[in-house]
Amino acid sequence: MASPVLLAHPLQPDLADDLVRLHGAVTDPSPGVRVAVTTSRFGLSAAEMDALPGLEAIVSFGVGYDSIDVDAARERGLRIATTPGVLTDAVADLAVGLLIDSVRQVTASDRYVRDGRWAAGGTFPLTGHVTGRKVGVVGLGRIGQAIADRLVGFRCEIGYHNRRVADVAYAYHPSVAALAEWADVLVLAAPGGGDPVVGAVELAALGAEGHLVNIGRGSLVDEPALVAALTDGTIAGAGLDVFADEPRVPAALLALDNVVVAPHVGSATRETRREMADLVLDNVAAFLDRGELLTPVL
Numbered sequence: 001m002a003s004p005v006l007l008a009h010p011l012q013p014d015l016a017d018d019l020v021r022l023h024g025a026v027t028d029p030s031p032g033v034r035v036a037v038t039t040s041r042f043g044l045s046a047a048e049m050d051a052l053p054g055l056e057a058i059v060s061f062g063v064g065y066d067s068i069d070v071d072a073a074r075e076r077g078l079r080i081a082t083t084p085g086v087l088t089d090a091v092a093d094l095a096v097g098l099l100i101d102s103v104r105q106v107t108a109s110d111r112y113v114r115d116g117r118w119a120a121g122g123t124f125p126l127t128g129h130v131t132g133r134k135v136g137v138v139g140l141g142r143i144g145q146a147i148a149d150r151l152v153g154f155r156c157e158i159g160y161h162n163r164r165v166a167d168v169a170y171a172y173h174p175s176v177a178a179l180a181e182w183a184d185v186l187v188l189a190a191p192g193g194g195d196p197v198v199g200a201v202e203l204a205a206l207g208a209e210g211h212l213v214n215i216g217r218g219s220l221v222d223e224p225a226l227v228a229a230l231t232d233g234t235i236a237g238a239g240l241d242v243f244a245d246e247p248r249v250p251a252a253l254l255a256l257d258n259v260v261v262a263p264h265v266g267s268a269t270r271e272t273r274r275e276m277a278d279l280v281l282d283n284v285a286a287f288l289d290r291g292e293l294l295t296p297v298l
Contacts, residue, residue, distance in 0.1 A: 002030045004032060005036075005288075006027070007020075008048065008058075011039065014274075014277060015277040018277070018281055022281070023284065025037070033052050033054055034056045035287055037280060037284065039060060040062025040063065040065065041062070043067025045069050049069070056287070057080070058078060058081070059081045059082075060080065060083070061276055061277070062083060062276070063267075065297055066193030080293075080297050081297065083280060083295065086276055087143075090266060090268070090269045090271075091146075095266075098213045099151075099213050099239060100130050102239040103127060104127045105258075106260075108258070112124050130156075131156070133156050133185055135158055136159045136160065137189055138179065138198075139162065139190025140170070143189045144189035145168070159171045161175065161179045180198075180205040180206040184209065185213060186206055186210065186212050186213070188215070188216040189216050192217025192219035193219060196222040198222065200228070203225060204229075207235065211235065212226070212235060212239075213238070214239075223253070227253050230259055237258040237260075240260070241266050249261060
């Protein structure tokens with residue numbers, strides 16, 4: 001009997017093993033597949049959906065789903081689930097770490113010491129305070145709120161931009177550009193999938209003392225405009241965990257000393273990845289047992 005579960009793309013080994021053990025999951029498409037399990041990195045294309053005539057649901061390991069052809073899924077009546085909530089703390093922690101690194105130039109000062117410039121008598125340039133900065137959060141969902149909560153401990157003033165006004169005490173700004181003009185640091189915590197929300201206009205509004213942190217999606221930022229802004233001093237620095245064409249990062253960006261980069265590791269803690277795997281398993285089991293998804297986005 002064909003398995004109802006397809007391992008559509010590579011998964012972390014313990015999750016793949018559990019899906020094979022519990023559901024006899026396979027890696028080759030077949031008409032009997034009802035649930036395709038993928039990741040936010042790989043998603044699922046319309047062509048892949050077409051190769052699965054019995055497909056009813058897509059379960060993705062990750063919170064983002066811009067890599068899934070949502071329009072194609074909707075046309076085919078497919079359901080989609082992701083793994084929200086369980087990765088909130090890990091991603092928020094990294095966002096704050098990138099903010100601190102960008103403002104205080106921790107990574108740059110590490111290179112300064114390792115390269116022997118301190119020992120040679122050099123003096124590392126002064127940086128600025130993190131405490132008390134105005135931080136604008138784009139996307140005040142679970143992760144955005146967790147980032148704001150952490151930064152309150154640094155006595156930061158929080159502003160935000162959302163598709164809708166949230167029931168929070170933080171100041172709402174009607175556009176990303178308006179938020180950037182107000183903020184010292186702009187943190188992107190929104191889902192991607194559409195046009196960039198930060199380009200030359202927003203970066204100019206952020207200003208020469210401003211910093212950009214992106215733990216949302218690479219598609220949120222006009223990457224050439226960001227490289228130009230970091231190069232010519234339009235903004236002071238950036239901390240980036242996500243990029244437009246992962247895992248490829250522009251050489252011009254890597255050459256800059258005022259940007260710190262991470263390889264999309266926001267949720268990459270052992271604890272979080274196990275919780276994400278468990279939520280994938282729970283979604284698959286719930287759908288196969290009773291046709292329900294626990295954390296649906298479609």
